[in-house]
Amino acid sequence: MNIETWLSFALAAMVLCFSPGPTLLLVMGQSLTYGKRSVVPLILGVLSGDIIAMSLSVLGLGAILAVSATLFTLFKFLGAAYLCYLGIKAWRSKAAKAEETAQVASGAIFKEALLVTALNPKGIVFFMAFFPLFIDTALPYLPQVLTLAVTFLLVSALSVSFYSLFAGQLRQKIRSPKLQSGFNKLSGTMLIGAGALTATMQK
Template sequence: MSLHLWLGFLAATLVVALSPGPGAVLSMSVGLRHGYRHALAAILGLQTALLLQLSLVALGLGALLAASENAFLAVKLAGAAYLVWLGVQKWRSPVGEEGASPMDEALKSGFYRQGILVNLGNPKAIVFIAALVPQFIDPAAPKAIQFLVIGITMFSIDVAVMSGYALLAGRFRNRVRDRRAVVLQNRMFGAIFVGAGCLLAGASRH
């Protein structure tokens, strides 16, 4: 991959990463409630799914998902259902008098898995990758090395952007420790997750 192609891909990746989506919502939600250390687990889960999706594209399977209406629909509905479930769990999360939730410790162990499932449940992501990445592949150069460079670039940019979202949200963490603020935060992010799930359920392949 030439420097010119790589810079073009870098710019495209940055624009996509900065666009708000379920991954950004998850990063901000965890960063605000639990701090950056736990948000990083969710962010690494998002990247695990992202690299898996890129691997499928490299193997030519991304185009199959884009072409198969049934496969796209199945992944889309599963992803939408998971986002709605996350939203309902967030909305209903019990809060103690001091703002602490009995579910907090259990939730902390599952942020990495949540990150994976949030990204894997979005079929438009792999369709987008399948449409974007080939434009920056030089057919005259070894593809394996190019996909490696692309993977490292996507991973680095997305980690940086999601970390920015989480750290920004974390700056307000001390202001949402009382019970009323925690309840409001839970319901706000719960509603956003449910809304994201509904939007995904209505999304098309194009």
């Protein structure tokens, strides 16, 4: 793979990863709820979800999703329902408990980020359709796929870090329980909105 092809892929990955979507809305919502301590589990969860989506694409599930309206719809509504569930949970959370539970919530934050990312059918179909555009058939296949995968994961980690740190720092500046409760409701609204957007997306 030449440097021009790699740079083109990296630029395309940056546009995709930094554009608002269900995963980034989840990241913002969780960071507003739990603060900067959520950054590491969010990054690990999103990257794990990306790896699952890429693996499923390589195994052929992306092709099945691309041609099966029923399976695509099933994945879509599973992801949408989970996002709405997280949004409702954020709405019901109390400001006084947000800081107290931030440390022990790492496992739950990781799981939520992983599931939202992995259950996004667009991601699986994207990897199936996007990666081949940058593959040179005259060169060995596996090294190119690994290079693209690692590049995408690095860009994804940068995107999640940026959004989560921004939201986390914003929340840390707010000490008022009333405002923290407002942030919880804002994050819940964002998650429910992400669920609604996921439910309406088309192949």
